[in-house]
Amino acid sequence: MSQPDANGVWVVGEQKDGQMAAVTLELLTTGRWIADSLKQQLTLVMVGNDLDRMVSTLEEYGPDRIIFVSGEGANQFIPEVYSESIAAIVTKAPPSVILFPATYDGRDLAGRLAARLGVGLAADCTEVSVDDEGRFIQVRPAFGGNLMAVIHQPTAKPQLATLRPHITKSAKASTKVTLLVEHAPLVGLPKNFDKKVLETVREVAEEAGNLDEAEVVIGIGRGLGSLDNLKTVNRLAILLNAAVGGSRGVVDAGWLPHSQQIGLTGRVISPKMYLALGISGAVQHLVGVRTAKEIVAINIDPEAPIFKVATYGIVGDLFSILPPLIRELESKPTRI
Amino acid sequence: MVCVKQVPDVAEIRIDEVKHTLIRSGVPSILNPFDEFAVEEALRIREKSGGDVTVISMGPLQAKETLTKCLAMGADRAVLLSDPKFAGADTWATSKTLAMTIQKLGFDLVLCGMKAVDGETSQVGPEIAELLGIPHISYVKRVEINNDKSLVAERMTEQGHQLVSSSIPCLLTATKALNVPRIPTLLSQMAAKKKPIEIFTAESIGAQKDQVGLPGSRTHVLKVFTPNLRTGECKIVRAEEKDAIPQLLGLLKKEGITT
Numbered sequence: 243m244s245q246p247d248a249n250g251v252w253v254v255g256e257q258k259d260g261q262m263a264a265v266t267l268e269l270l271t272t273g274r275w276i277a278d279s280l281k282q283q284l285t286l287v288m289v290g291n292d293l294d295r296m297v298s299t300l301e302e303y304g305p306d307r308i309i310f311v312s313g314e315g316a317n318q319f320i321p322e323v324y325s326e327s328i329a330a331i332v333t334k335a336p337p338s339v340i341l342f343p344a345t346y347d348g349r350d351l352a353g354r355l356a357a358r359l360g361v362g363l364a365a366d367c368t369e370v371s372v373d374d375e376g377r378f379i380q381v382r383p384a385f386g387g388n389l390m391a392v393i394h395q396p397t398a399k400p401q402l403a404t405l406r407p408h409i410t411k412s413a414k415a416s417t418k419v420t421l422l423v424e425h426a427p428l429v430g431l432p433k434n435f436d437k438k439v440l441e442t443v444r445e446v447a448e449e450a451g452n453l454d455e456a457e458v459v460i461g462i463g464r465g466l467g468s469l470d471n472l473k474t475v476n477r478l479a480i481l482l483n484a485a486v487g488g489s490r491g492v493v494d495a496g497w498l499p500h501s502q503q504i505g506l507t508g509r510v511i512s513p514k515m516y517l518a519l520g521i522s523g524a525v526q527h528l529v530g531v532r533t534a535k536e537i538v539a540i541n542i543d544p545e546a547p548i549f550k551v552a553t554y555g556i557v558g559d560l561f562s563i564l565p566p567l568i569r570e571l572e573s574k575p576t577r578i
Numbered sequence: 579m580v581c582v583k584q585v586p587d588v589a590e591i592r593i594d595e596v597k598h599t600l601i602r603s604g605v606p607s608i609l610n611p612f613d614e615f616a617v618e619e620a621l622r623i624r625e626k627s628g629g630d631v632t633v634i635s636m637g638p639l640q641a642k643e644t645l646t647k648c649l650a651m652g653a654d655r656a657v658l659l660s661d662p663k664f665a666g667a668d669t670w671a672t673s674k675t676l677a678m679t680i681q682k683l684g685f686d687l688v689l690c691g692m693k694a695v696d697g698e699t700s701q702v703g704p705e706i707a708e709l710l711g712i713p714h715i716s717y718v719k720r721v722e723i724n725n726d727k728s729l730v731a732e733r734m735t736e737q738g739h740q741l742v743s744s745s746i747p748c749l750l751t752a753t754k755a756l757n758v759p760r761i762p763t764l765l766s767q768m769a770a771k772k773k774p775i776e777i778f779t780a781e782s783i784g785a786q787k788d789q790v791g792l793p794g795s796r797t798h799v800l801k802v803f804t805p806n807l808r809t810g811e812c813k814i815v816r817a818e819e820k821d822a823i824p825q826l827l828g829l830l831k832k833e834g835i836t837t
Contacts, residue, residue, distance in 0.1 A: 321704065322713050346735055350716050353669075353704030362670055362796025365699035380797075383805070385696050386588040388600055392800045436745040437713045440730070445738035452736050458835055482835060500719060500755035501734050506588060506695055507611055507754045514833055525589045532805075536833060538826065539812075549812050554829055558817020567823050574837060 248399035250337035251277040253305070254328065255288045256348060260317055262288075262296055264455055265343040267412035269405060270303035272370060273341055274415055277306075279372035282338065285309060287331070289324050289428070291316045297423060304415025306422065313428025318439050319347045325354035326429040332359065337400045339378050341370070344404035345454055352404045362395040363402040368409050368512065368533055386506060386529030406512045406533070407454050445499045453502065456485035459513040461504055461531065462497070463489045465520020465541060465560065469497050474564050475519065481571040484517070489527050505530035520560050523548030540564075579685040580620045580653070581676055581706070582613040582635045584644040585696040593804050600804070609644045612691025616752040618759040619721065620689050621652045627723050629686065630654040634679055636664055636672060642775050650762035650770035657683070661779040666792030669697075673705035675790050678783045680710060686726070688749040692717050703751040712747045719755035 253273040255266035270286060277284040283306040288296070291312045300308060311327050328351075332340070342352040344366045356363035364380035368390075371379045380393045380403050395401040431437060453459060460479055466472065472486075479486050486502065493503040504511060505527040516534035521527060523539070523546055531537060532551070539552040540563055549555045556563055587608045592601045609617075620631045633648040635641050636659040645656040659675060667675065680688060688710070690703040700716070707714035719739060720732040726746060733740045734753055762770070780790055788794055815822045830836040 321716075325708070346717055349700045350704050350714075353701040354708040354714075356670060356701070356796075357673060357705035357708035360670070360796075362668065363699075363701055363705075364797055365669070365701050379800070384698055385586070385591055385600060386698075388588070388591050388593055388804065389802050390805050391802050393797050394800055395797050398796045431713075432711070434711075435713050435748075436728070436743070438743045439740055440743055441741040442735070443738045443740070454736055482830070499738070500753065501736065501738060503754070510698070515830070515835060529588065536829065538829065540817075544814070549814055552812045554826065555812050555814040556817050556822050556826070557814060558822070562817050563823065567826065570823060570827060571836065 248336040248338045250283050250285055250335075251280065252285045252287055252337040252340045252400070254340060254342045254348070254351065255286055256343050256345060257288060257290045257293065257317070260290060260292065262299070263343065263345070264412070265345065265407045267303055268407065268410050269341050269343060270300070270305060271412045272405060272410045274304040276339060276341075276370060276372060276378065280338065280376065280378070283307065285337065287311065287328060289316055289327060294423070297421070301421050302414045303412065304417070304419060306419050307424065308421065309424045309426055311426045311428055316428045320431070320437055320439065321347070321350040321354050322437060323428060323431055324351050325358055326432075327426070328355055329358050330429055331426050332400065340400045340402050342402070342404045344406045348404050352402055356402050359400070361398040361400055361402060363404070364393045364395070365404050366510070367403050367405050370403060370405065383533065387510070387532035388529075408457070408512050408514060445501060453485045453487050453504070453509055453511050456483070457514040458482045458484035458517065459504075459511055459515075459534070460484045460486050460517045460519060461488055461521050462486065462492055462519050463521030464491045464495070465522070466492070466497070467520070467560075471561070472497060474561070474568070478564060478568055478571070481568065487511070489521050489524070518548050518552070519564075521548055522546045523551065579680055579683065579688045580613070580616050580631060580633045580648070581688065581690045581702070582617065582633055582644060582648060583610045583691075583694045584608070584635065584637050584641040585610045585694055588695045607640065607643065609647050610691050610694045612693060612695070612752055612754070614691075614759045615754060615756045616689040616691050616750075617648050617651055617653065618757045619752055620687075621760070622757065623687065623721075623723055627726075632657065632683060634659065634676065634683075636660070636667070636675055645775050646770050646773075647762065649773045650767045651760055652766070656773070656775045657778055658775050659778045659783070663780040663785075663787060664791045666795060667790060668795035668797040669699050669701045669705060670796045671790050671792075671794035673702050673709055674794060675783065675785060676702070677706045677709035678785055679778060680706065682783055686747055688712075688747070690749065690751050692751040692753050700751070703749060707749040710747070710749070712749055713744045714749040714751070715742050715744055716751045717753050718750045719753050721750060721756070
């Protein structure tokens with residue numbers, strides 16, 4: 243699809259069981275800024291039912307328009323259905339840019355939609371901007387974070403990008419705009435195939451949080467000693483509102499589910515702070531946390547490679563640090 | 579049908595800290611680890627449900643090594659898409675090339691790794707599925723083939739998993755949790771070296787010049803750079819020191835994580 247007259251910046255938000263994902267507000271913040279730089283309008287697209295109640299919150303982040311896509315089963319993410327439904331509104335009046343969250347579902351949706359429209363997609367971007375020539379620019383890591391590529395999409399529109407959570411802090415818009423709210427129908431599955439979500443199971447404890455969305459992630463390594471010690475870590479996680487992930491060794495030992503593995507053969511995360519507990523820092527693990535803002539490491543071995551990438555390190559026994567740290571945090575008033 | 583990619587062993591890549599470039603010489607090429615899980619699963623499905631396993635890859639002739647490994651694991655057929663016209667392909671051009679090939683060869687099930695460890699986009703699987711007009715299930719950790727018309731897969735999510743049913747044909751992307759890949763015996767490695775690897779060009783799949791490679795790509799790389807990998811700036815204290823914990827608390831406060 244080549245659309246020289248394509249206009250507007252769209253953000254595709256995310257909801258889980260009708261609850262808005264925090265990354266939606268971050269994307270709106272980035273989207274508002276990109277739209278202003280391009281002197282275009284910002285549209286938020288949300289797929290799901292009964293989402294109108296979110297308008298008052300969403301409005302503060304400055305979209306010019308919100309399109310709610312709803313219909314039977316809309317709260318359940320099925321990439322084929324979401325992609326067809328969004329394609330139907332995109333083709334009516336194509337925007338120049340569409341931003342998605344780089345989450346499991348966001349990558350699924352963006353990939354299908356890009357192929358459906360025959361346009362480009364920059365995946366897992368850590369930075370987007372508009373350059374002096376008015377081009378939409380994307381920066382994304384590759385080779386395990388060893389290399390950053392600066393990308394643009396000169397030949398086709400809309401230009402698609404998935405953005406990692408946390409690359410921008412969500413911020414309310416400074417000026418108020420007149421918001422337009424529209425509704426569009428969910429498009430059903432093609433008749434020639436069938437797909438259903440039979441069951442959604444949560445394996446990670448409620449307090450263990452979401453690795454992609456949490457501002458703070460605690461990573462545990464074999465240095466934790468035993469599974470029993472995970473209780474102490476979980477207590478710390480609650481106090482810091484952190485998600486808990488781990489090294490390959492920890493996952494292979496069955497201490498955490500596979501979904502919580504951080505590193506080359508697991509997840510790549512970009513939290514504000516990564517707290518590495520008993521993690522030595524093998525390259526295969528480090529590539530998963532390289533884009534974290536701060537890395538704090540606690541390890542008994544002063545030679546552990548994790549200290550080479552950390553901003554703050556404590557050499558010593560994990561259990562001479564964690565209990566007093568937890569006591570200190572417990573004595574503080576809860577964060578609102 | 580399994581799509582595989584030859585990638586540099588990313589864990590071995592080092593950065594030249596003076597020139598800010600990747601040091602790729604001496605870095606071994608390997609079968610993308612996630613693709614290995616996909617090949618293994620395809621072999622297991624064949625062992626249970628019949629059919630044959632074709633492995634396809636796009637890359638330079640050197641990528642034959644990767645396909646030979648797949649043949650040694652037990653794949654029936656290997657196709658290498660190798661043509662200077664394919665060079666410089668982004669996810670769209672890659673997906674298009676692979677989808678055209680899969681369509682030409684015929685398929686029931688397509689398996690890919692959840693991502694390649696070099697490009698790390700996780701997009702090629704869903705894009706191929708869309709181009710083939712079939713459903714896909716990404717981040718698969720377990721799969722059961724019900725019959726030749728349907729399957730059920732466990733898909734990894736951010737906080738657990740989902741059980742998803744799909745009609746066949748379908749595309750799956752493999753995670754590490756799916757299986758433990760077999761290690762080919764010396765005998766099967768020797769035998770695999772004698773098996774043919776079919777070479778396909780743009781012409782063999784009927785692709786126009788502007789559909790594939792750099793001309794077919796929608797994303798263009800303006801430049802690459804190596805990020806600053808904050809080395810040598812770590813402040814290290816010993817646990818016994820009095821201010822070990824206060825400093826950590828200070829950092830938490832500074833970042834707005836605690837009050």
